[in-house]
Amino acid sequence: MKSIRVVFARSYSKASIISRNKKPNPLLSNSTLTSDRKSSHHPTTPARTRFAPSPTGFLHLGSLRTALYNYLLAKNTGGQFLLRIEDTDRTRLVETAEENIYSTLKWCGLMIDEGPNEGGPYGPYRQSERREIYKKYADLLLERGLAYKCYCSKERLLELRESAKKLKPPTNVTYDRKCLTSQHERDEHEYVIRFKSPEKYDQFEDVLHGTLNLQPQYNQQDRRYDDFVIVKADGMPTYHFANVVDDHLMKITHVVRGEEWLPSTPKHIALYKAFGWRAPKFIHIPLLTSLQDKKLSKRSGDLNIYSLKEKGVLPEALVNFVALFGWxxxxxxxxxSVSEVMxxxxxxxxxxxxxxxxxxxxVSDSKLNYLNKEHFLRKLNRPEEFNKLVESYYPVFTEFTHGKYNKExxxxxxxxxxxxxxxMSEIEQNHMYIFQEVAYSKDKIPSEHTIEIISQVVNDEALEFNSLFKRIMKDSEITRKEIFTSLRFAITGGSSGLSVHEYLELVGEQEFRNRLQQALDFLN
Structure with missing residues (x-):
């Protein structure tokens, strides 16, 4: 539970966290999991899951992992995967963000069963289009006395927050319920709607973390309350309220989301109870961190998915990579032995x-590079996938070679x-010598004498490398290694990777002779 305690440190006391689960064995790695668990939490009936991003930026690794786990749970059980756009914060919307969400999911192969574009029986699937639905349920809580209108100014709320910090002990809930008991304002004034939180939150079950009992820290001499806002002054719902109403109405059975939402879950459970609804199963997945155990952010490693695509990362490799973040x-x-390449x-x-x-x-870049190469090799050996690979990258090839070469x-x-x-991007990055004149460098100069001898022998007879090497080594004291090094310099400028036979197959015999001469000219 160590990682959970870190997440809650600012909001909950350590004593408030209770779990029936044993601490995980630090010596047991992901790849050594076995199937001898006594009980299973995996659903035996179709699961309905949702991915509910806010279109305030492009998808990153963390959000893709959340989408993927929801997708995997739904598809493994024969259920449905929903996309819901949580766009109630109108001030932070990015114009192209929703398009990016769709494009990224499609590129990764995560097909949506219900969503803004796909439709479905529980739409609309954009929260901005569900305003009247939220009003209906907020009014229901007002009628039952489980919510109330708050007219407090921003200045007063700020004063309450500052004073809460100075209490001993300080409290992390700040509102004093003035508007619950006072009728000093009229309804036509601007207001928000607050939920009347219970004196004590119910403990709840998390599939991954067991039983959790998360309570705010109170100061009993100056009692404040966790009466969080459910409807903002502009009439739009907050995340806490909208996600509960939507998950219930859309019949979501399992909510897979990041561990950072665990402190908010007691609020959500309280809302479900206030409506008399059954809450879905909660699965809070761990944080993504760097190899130095620092939380990933947009500034430190949580990359925009499309930036990876532009670097030549295959969607199959990326999905494989992200799936292994906690599974x-x-x-x-x-x-x-179990292969992780899937x-x-x-x-x-x-x-x-x-x-x-x-x-x-x-998150390890080397692991992504390894998986990308493995999936790339798979495609090379599967004719249909190989042809798709060529088709998809040929326009890029045409661009960087200026249309000089055909698809064949x-x-x-x-x-x-x-x-x-x-x-595929490595072709342009590391093998441009195939398509253009070699850029020779003094830093990689081999033996000029060796190249001269090779050139003489090549000009005397047809290119057959075994006999070529034998003759050169017989007539001189040059080693096989020196021959290869010199040939590689002549053909590529010193770049390694391909065998000399492969170089020759690509550039052709005449170009091979030309490059030998160009290398000699450079050396002279």
Missing amino acids: APVRENPGE DLQEIVSQFSIDHLTKGNAK YFTKVVKIVGPHIGS
């Missing part, structure tokens, strides 16, 4: 919430260069 395929038997359908078939882990998930040649390049790279 791993199960081993049926201890010691059994496409989306393979992950869906193996996914279970029983195999989620509590510890923070560390590009296909040949991918077949030969492909096994040596981890992404």
Whole structure:
């Protein structure tokens, strides 16, 4: 529970956290999970899950992980995956953010069953279009005396917050319920609606963390209340209110979201109870951190998904990478080898919430690079996927080669260069010598004598490398390694990766002879 305690440190006392679960064994890694758990929390009936992003920016790794886990749970159980746009904060909306959400999910293969564009029986699926629905349920709480109108000014609320900090002990809830008992204002004045919170929040069950009992810290001499706002002055709902109403009306069975929402869950449970509704199952997944165990943010590693796409990361690799942030395929038997390289359908078939882990998930670039190369190699060996790969990247190839080469040649390049790279973007980054004159460098100069001898032999006979090497080594004291180094310098300028045979197959015999001469000219 260590990571949870850190999350709650500003809002809840350590003593308020209770869990029936044992601490996870730090020696047990994700990849050593086995299937011998005594009880299962994984649903046996179709789950309805939702991804509910706010369109205030582009999707990042953390939000993609939330979407993916909701998708996996729904699809593994034969259920539905919903997209709901939480756009009630009108001041922070980014014009192209919703388009980015759709584009990213589609690129990653996460198909939406119900949403703003897809429709569905429980729409509309944009919160800004559900204002009258929220009003109906807010009025219901007002009628029952479970909510009340608050007319306090921003200045007064700020004074209450500041005074709460100075109390001993300080309290992290600040409102004094003045507007619950006072009738000093009239309804035509601007107001917000507050929920009348219970004296004590109910403990609740989290599938991953067990039983949790999270209570605010009060100062009993100057009692304040956790009467949070459910409807803002502009008539729009807050997140706490809208997500509860929507999840109930949309028949959501499981809510998978980040651990940072755990402190808010008692509020949500209280709202469900006030309406007499059954709450969904909650699954709060761990934070994403760097290898130095620092929380990822937009400024430190939580990358915009499309920036990864532009770097040549394959969607299959990215989905595989993100799926392993707190989950791993199960081993049926201890010691059994299990591959972590999986496409989306393979992950869906193996996914279970029983195999989620509590510890923070560390984001490693090297792991992403490894998975990207593995998925790239898979595509090279699957004709249909290989052809799609060529089709998708050919326009980029045409652009950086200025239309000099046709698709047939590009296909040949991918077949030969492909096994040596981890992404299509590496063709442009590391192998431009294939398409343009070699940029020789003095830093990589091999033996001029060796190149001269190679050039003489090449000009005397047809290119057959085995006999070529034998003759050179017989007639001189040059080693096989020196020959290869010199040839690589002549053909590529010194770039490593491909074999000399592969270089020759790509550039052709005449171009090979030309480059030998160009290398000699450079050396002279």
